[in-house]
Amino acid sequence: MSILWTAADFVQAMDGRVIGDIKPITGISIDTRTLEAGDAFFAIRGDRFDGHDFVVKAFESGASVAVVDEAHADAFDPAAGALVVVPDVLDGLRALGQAARARTDARIIGITGSVGKTGSKEALKIALSRSGPTHASAASYNNHWGVPLTLARMPADTRYGVFEMGMNAPGEIAALTRQVRPQIAIITTVEPVHLEFFGTVEKIADAKAEIFEGLEPGGIAVLNADNPQFERLSAVARTRAERIVSFGEAEGADARLEQVALHPDCSCVDADILGTKVTYKYGAPGRHLVGNSLAVLAAVKLAGADLALAAVALADMQAPRGRGAQTVLSVPGGTITLIDESYNANPASMRAALDLLHQTEPGFRGRRIAVLGDMLELGEAAEDLHRALAGPVEDAFVDLLFACGPHMRALYDAVPQTRRGRHAQTSDQLVKSVVTELQAGDVIMVKGSLGSRMGPIVEALRAAYPVADKTTETAGAA
Numbered sequence: 282m283s284i285l286w287t288a289a290d291f292v293q294a295m296d297g298r299v300i301g302d303i304k305p306i307t308g309i310s311i312d313t314r315t316l317e318a319g320d321a322f323f324a325i326r327g328d329r330f331d332g333h334d335f336v337v338k339a340f341e342s343g344a345s346v347a348v349v350d351e352a353h354a355d356a357f358d359p360a361a362g363a364l365v366v367v368p369d370v371l372d373g374l375r376a377l378g379q380a381a382r383a384r385t386d387a388r389i390i391g392i393t394g395s396v397g398k399t400g401s402k403e404a405l406k407i408a409l410s411r412s413g414p415t416h417a418s419a420a421s422y423n424n425h426w427g428v429p430l431t432l433a434r435m436p437a438d439t440r441y442g443v444f445e446m447g448m449n450a451p452g453e454i455a456a457l458t459r460q461v462r463p464q465i466a467i468i469t470t471v472e473p474v475h476l477e478f479f480g481t482v483e484k485i486a487d488a489k490a491e492i493f494e495g496l497e498p499g500g501i502a503v504l505n506a507d508n509p510q511f512e513r514l515s516a517v518a519r520t521r522a523e524r525i526v527s528f529g530e531a532e533g534a535d536a537r538l539e540q541v542a543l544h545p546d547c548s549c550v551d552a553d554i555l556g557t558k559v560t561y562k563y564g565a566p567g568r569h570l571v572g573n574s575l576a577v578l579a580a581v582k583l584a585g586a587d588l589a590l591a592a593v594a595l596a597d598m599q600a601p602r603g604r605g606a607q608t609v610l611s612v613p614g615g616t617i618t619l620i621d622e623s624y625n626a627n628p629a630s631m632r633a634a635l636d637l638l639h640q641t642e643p644g645f646r647g648r649r650i651a652v653l654g655d656m657l658e659l660g661e662a663a664e665d666l667h668r669a670l671a672g673p674v675e676d677a678f679v680d681l682l683f684a685c686g687p688h689m690r691a692l693y694d695a696v697p698q699t700r701r702g703r704h705a706q707t708s709d710q711l712v713k714s715v716v717t718e719l720q721a722g723d724v725i726m727v728k729g730s731l732g733s734r735m736g737p738i739v740e741a742l743r744a745a746y747p748v749a750d751k752t753t754e755t756a757g758a759a
């Protein structure tokens with residue numbers, strides 16, 4: 282492992298007080314369950330745990346140093362490992378992140394949006410890696426600790442840095458983007474997600490547009506020309522960015538979709554990326570991902586990386602578990618296809634997932650089955666937004682709808698009687714009916730907000746029926 286931080290730079294960045302001898306620092310950790318030998322451990326206080334309770338464990342796992350606050354400075358045996366003592370551990374991590382940002386020559390790309398952040402971040406990582414050392418957020422680490430952690434982990438020789446930024450409230454993206462200081466800022470799309478907290482989609486757009494507050498001089502905004510909020514976002518971008526680059530199907534988009542063939546396991550795309558014609562395969566299915574991929578390739582070109590190599594790399598993209606991963610399961614008399622979208626849901630991703638279900642052809646005598654759980658955090662509009670899915674359900678040729686949760690009742694009642702499978706208040710009550718309903722040839726898509734607990738339905742299906750074909754299965758982080 283190469284050195285990520287010298288002890289001197291590490292301590293200086295945080296202006297900390299050192300106790301003991303710091304071993305070579307090869308990584309940064311805030312969680313002892315995933316800590317690797319050589320990591321510097323930051324004892325951050327989370328919602329449920331205080332990292333200070335895990336410092337001893339961190340040293341047992343080979344931590345090179347632990348960063349703790351003054352209140353805990355005397356709590357540990359100096360023989361167990363070195364400490365850096367700071368007034369506040371999260372502030373210390375931020376300071377280290379700022380040192381990483383200050384020392385880098387990398388092209389820095391920031392991504393936000395209501396949906397598509399993590400998928401686009403992964404795609405950018407794969408695409409840019411072909412042109413040079415690329416550093417990107419792990420998993421969905423996009424919040425007040427995820428962003429400074431990702432910065433602090435950025436190696437000095439990074440050429441491309443990709444940072445996901447998320448939010449639940451106004452002001453959060455502003456704070457994150459000022460740390461990241463992107464040269465290229467992407468907003469994937471703006472949708473009614475977290476409507477409960479924002480009230481209107483326009484307010485969500487304004488909160489996303491905060492990403493431009495951290496844009497570096499000469500910075501570029503990459504915006505979705507197909508999104509109704511495009512003009513609103515552009516107005517803010519114009520005040521901060523030197524240039525706005527649009528992507529989408531819209532006439533005149535700078536990164537423009539020219540033609541697409543949607544397949545059950547991938548999409549084949551012809552696009553014009555800022556004047557360069559590109560033909561590529563995107564390795565995960567769904568039209569929505571094709572849209573995101575235009576932003577990805579635009580950013581690749583703007584970052585000065587090799588567009589052709591990037592386009593080739595996108596064939597390696599795979600749908601992660603819970604976000605569109607498909608598995609073929611054996612049932613008596615044949616197989617069924619399971620589309621696992623159980624990780625989360627909002628009106629935009631629900632429509633995208635129904636589209637995906639539509640795209641997937643059932644087998645002989647098979648049916649399209651949708652198992653949908655409540656979309657949460659939608660506030661007063663919840664009932665209407667659920668009922669409004671009746672159209673997309675019909676457009677997707679869903680033969681049978683299983684619905685769970687109080688909001689989904691509105692949708693269930695809005696679909697024709699012949700297409701109703703069953704409605705239940707909780708996924709526990711629904712799972713058995715779903716498992717026993719399946720027949721050879723069926724395609725089944727399971728989706729709902731995390732809090733609606735649709736994951737257990739996927740697990741129950743996997744437990745009931747063995748995997749027939751692992752070829753499309755992935756376990757990647759989302």
Ligand SMILES: Nc1ncnc2c1ncn2[C@@H]1O[C@H](COP(=O)(O)OP(=O)(O)O)[C@@H](O)[C@H]1O
Pocket residue numbers: 394395396397398399400401421469470567569570572573603604605622629630631633634759
């Ligand atoms: N542009 C888009 N429009 C609609 N749904 C999308 C879009 N991009 C991604 N999705 C869907 O949204 C869900 C979350 O995707 P992900 O990339 O993890 O987004 P985020 O990190 O913003 O939560 C997935 O089910 C994905 O297929």
Ligand SMILES: [Mg+2]
Pocket residue numbers: 398399400420421423445759
């Ligand atoms: Mg994410």
